[in-house]
Amino acid sequence: MYRAKTTIEQWRILQAVVDFGGYAQAAAQLNKSQSSLNHAVTKLQDQLGVALLEVIGRKAYLTEAGEVMLRRARHLTQNIQDLEELASNINQNWEPEITLAVDLAYPRQYLYSALKAFQPYSRGSRMKIVNTVITGTEEAVVEKWADLVIAGNIPKGFLGEPLCQEYFYAVCHPDHELAQLNSPIEPSELAQHLQIVIKDSARLPQEKQGWLKSEQRWTVSDFHCAIDIMQQGIGFCWLPEYTLIEAFKAKQLIKLNIKGSSFRAVSFYLIAPKADKIGPGTDMLYQQILALRQCNAHEAL
CATH class of the missing domain: 3.40.190.290 (D-Maltodextrin-Binding Protein; domain 2)
Structure with a gap:
């Protein structure tokens, strides 16, 4: 099995030195000593056998090789962050995937506004948006295969919040x-x-x-x-x-x-078919859709 010569922390320090314009600035942002950052980057370059940074005056600049490697390293550090956040989300019962069934007749501008507002807080949850038609929408509610459903009627035994007409x-x-x-x-x-x-x-x-x-x-x-x-x-x-x-x-x-x-x-409603088991991500999306609902009076064309 391959054993890495470098650590994620070394790449994060290199990224900070570049992003903040030097060792002193990065040290202040990371709450570390400048000498520890300098040591980490020097060790990183020695381990790789490649010069990644050059210091001109008081500012550090990437070498040509450093630009290529840091670009790849950013993906690595982001993936690690995403993985750690996913573990935290799972620990908090945050759903890895949310399924939203939407009747094809529901005005899409309302839906897209809600999704845009939800995305920054979605914690990486995958969204599955399924278009449904007529009794297919009712089926999504009754069979409970969707976490949320926007439907033109509320099947017997379920509750729904009005969205628009x-x-x-x-x-x-x-x-x-x-x-x-x-x-x-x-x-x-x-x-x-x-x-x-x-x-x-x-x-x-x-x-x-x-x-x-x-x-x-x-x-x-x-x-x-x-x-x-x-x-x-x-x-x-x-x-x-x-x-x-x-x-x-x-x-x-x-x-x-x-x-x-x-x-x-046709009046549209937001329904949570599994209301007693709704997860935190689904609940956040539910609230966002309600916050942007359009219950205003109809204006004929």
């Missing part, structure tokens, strides 16, 4: 046959046209939504694909408002005037 509109291309009708469209007539639907992510999908009535269907995996297809003049689709802003501005899609149903509102 999102509006869904039936839309199509301006040249589509449905767009040419002046009077409100009867739901029965709408059902005769091709509908673009988003694939339910559940293992055993259960069709509960009343807006999925058309017999003619094309199923796609995401909203972007649905929009691209409709921009070719094909079919109609119910989509959340946040996905339609650009298409509305460019007049590539229009809202359908449907009798008795100009839009559908």
Whole structure:
């Protein structure tokens, strides 16, 4: 087995001397004597047989070889720090991985703001963010495979905190046959046209939504694909408002005037399926999502 000639502490001292501009400055920052730092770096260079630093005046500069080796050493010292922090986190029951299931219809700008705020305090926990659709989101709650779930409804037996309300509109291309009708469209007539639907992510999908009535269907995996297809003049689709802003501005899609149903509102909730076993990292993310929730009144486009 290979035995290292150098120590992590030697590389940390070298890094400090370079970062703080000299032995005196590094000694003050590390609360060590200047002579001990000088000795550590000298011994490091002797052990390696390579000159890492040269002192010009009162300031220490890296040699060309020193630049290469210190760059590699920074990765080493960071990995050691991460490893030690991981051990501390495990000792405190901090989760090594957090799984967040998010209904595809939840506005992403709210989610990303919460994740950005959480990241600096995540302690290296891996984040697994899974997009779910319709009953696939409910499945994530009921089967408890996710630590946190953002869902459009709360399954029986669970509790959730309200986050926001999102509006869904039936839309199509301006040249589509449905767009040419002046009077409100009867739901029965709408059902005769091709509908673009988003694939339910559940293992055993259960069709509960009343807006999925058309017999003619094309199923796609995401909203972007649905929009691209409709921009070719094909079919109609119910989509959340946040996905339609650009298409509305460019007049590539229009809202359908449907009798008795100009839009559908969906309220989103934050659910902790394993609330009695929630870890400190999951709880911190939970609180961050709640702190940035958007429960303000809807502003129509």
